[in-house]
Amino acid sequence: MVDNLSAIPQAGAPRPLDALRSARVALVHEWFGATGGSENVFRQISSLLPEAERFVLWKDHDAVEPNLRESWMARTPLRKTKAGALPLMPLVWRTLSQERFDLVISSSHAFAHTVRLGSSEETRYLSYVHSPARYIWSPNFDGRGSNPMLTVPRRVLQSADVRLSRHVNAYAANSEEVRARIARYWKRDAVVINPPVDVDYFAAAPAADQHQPREYLLGFGRWIPYKNFDLIIQIAEAAGLPVVIAGSGPEETALRRVAERVSVPVTFEVRPSKERLRQLYWGARALLFPVHEDFGIIPVEAQACGTPVVGLRRGGLLETVVDGETGFLIDSQDPASFVPLIHRLAELSQDRIRSHAHGFSEQQFAARMTAWIADAGR
Structure with missing residues (x-):
């Protein structure tokens, strides 16, 4: 965590980024989808530097974000397949524009941090990293890129990733987990600035919502294999409690089959608002x-509602959940091992859980990001 960055400038006071008003600033993101945590981070950074030019590889057809300048790749069929586009991304980021900028800030989870929009002597390059590209650096994490036939291409891309990013002046990571990966793969240090979470919205629910009985367990996210929604259903059965599975994804049919085989009620909420x-x-x-997960915004949203989190003792949960205070963390993936923790949920204070979530607010992100840009961008 960045130290001494929590003070938010008072109204009317000079903003730390005012000195950049006369500078040419570019903000760079990978592909821009309709929804997603990385897209929200990019929007938040954009709000801090509203006059900056904004570049993306391409914008998905259902994304409504205005004023995004797409790369030449957006005019090719490659925009339809991220895997097919991946080998060409470093080239795209080096041929993005002939314009030159004083400060370039990338929002990177693939190759955006390799972008060049000016010489390393005249341009400052900062990169906020959601993760080094998992499909080339840690393919076993969620299965993408783990085909043995991709071993050689993956090594080529790893070498290019390191070689083409040496000009980056400073990195920020979205979690300690990602900071460790940056050190391991790129041999670079980074400050940690957790992503912004709209905790104010989730905390300010109508009274009717706040006073409803808490009767079920909840799983929410994209329904893909590594998210373990089948395990969530099995945990609910072991605990003898109903479970709500919210979200969407390609595993829906398989999960509904799992739900048919258990003895507790399973309710599916597809694409909830x-x-x-x-x-x-x-x-x-x-x-x-x-x-x-690298960080995990969903557990913070839940805690903003006073809802405890029960999950694995690894990754982002080590930063977002206080074990024994705002939830419980466990090393096992045996459904029965979760049951004693679920029986202890009444020990936890909802007020403590909600107050903890506010440490990850959009205001905290803005203050820390502003301080980092003002310091590292000089």
Whole structure:
């Protein structure tokens, strides 16, 4: 965590980034989807530097974000396949524009941190990293890129990733987990600035939502294999409690089959609205999160509603959950091992859980990001 960066400038006081008003600033993101945590980070950084030019590889057709300048790759069929586009991304970031900028800030989870929009002598390069590209550096994490036939191409891309990013002046990581990967793979240090979470919205639920009985366990996210939603259903059965599975994804049919075989009620909420998700958080006894994530915004949203988190003792949960105070962390993935922790949920204070979540607010992100840019961008 960045030290001494929590003070937010008072109204009317000079903003730390005012000195950049006369500078040419570029903000760079990978592909821009309709929804996603990395896209939200990019929006938040953009709000701090509203006059900056904003570049992306391409914008998905259902994304409505204005004023994004797309790369030449957006005019090719490669925009439809991230895997096919991956080998060409370093080239795209080196041929993005002939314009030159004084400061370039990338929001990177693939190759955006390799972008060049000016010489390393005249341009400052900062990069906020969601993760070094998992499909080339840690393919076993979620299975992408783990085909043995991709071993040689992966090594080539790893070498290019390191070689083409030597000009980056400073890195920020979204978690201690990602900071460790940056050190391991790129041999660089980074400050940690956790992503912004809209805790104010989730905490300020209508009274009817806040006073509903907490009767079920909740799992929320994208329904893909490494998110372990089948395990969430099995944990609920072991605990003898109903479970709500919210989200969407390609595993829906398989998960519905799992649900048919268990003895507890399983309710599917497909693509819940933000308002409905807030209702679901407030009505849950606990959010089950047995997954290894880089950071994990969902557990913070749940805690903003006073909902404890029960999940794995690894990754981002080590930063977002205070074990024994705002939830419980466990090393095992045996469904029966979760049951004693679920029986202890009444020991936890909802007020303590909600107050902890406010440390990850959008205001905290803005203050820390502003201080980092002002310091590292000089």
